[in-house]
Amino acid sequence: MPLGAFKAGLLGAAGVPFTYSTTGSPSTGVDGSYTWLKWTGSGSFIVDSGSSAGEVLVVAGGGGGGGQANANMHGGGGGAGGMQTATPTLTVGTHTVTVGAGGAGGSNNSGTNGSNSVFGSTTSAGGGKGAHYHYGV
Secondary structure (H helix, E strand, O other): EEEEEEEEEOOOOOOOEEEEEEOOOOEEEEEEEEEEEEEOOOEEEEEEOOOOOEEEEEEOOOOOOOOHHHHHHHOOOOOOOOOEEEEEEOOOOOOOOEEEEEEEEOOOOOOOOOEEEEEOEEEEOOOOOOOOOOOOO
């Protein structure tokens, strides 16, 4: 889940107001002098004019747990999705937002890996899949 924040009302070096638009319907809010945006689905952050220092938190999808072979054998849990922080300068242009999905749980087999999440050039790796217990292996 990419989450971005920037100081509201900033002016660029030439006194140009910082204006932006988004796709993907992020939720938004204001906390003190910061405006924050949170995407739960992929989209983009488009800087129309000016620039701003941003603070970005990118969380990837977790891995799916392994399935059970029978009532006495159970699979392992999937790994947590990775987390990255960054402080990019948000300049004019489109900054891609990709929200990584969690991995599918296994049914009598291993789960699947979680998917990566990305904001601009900041990438968090998806979590690893949970294993399935193979009796006698």
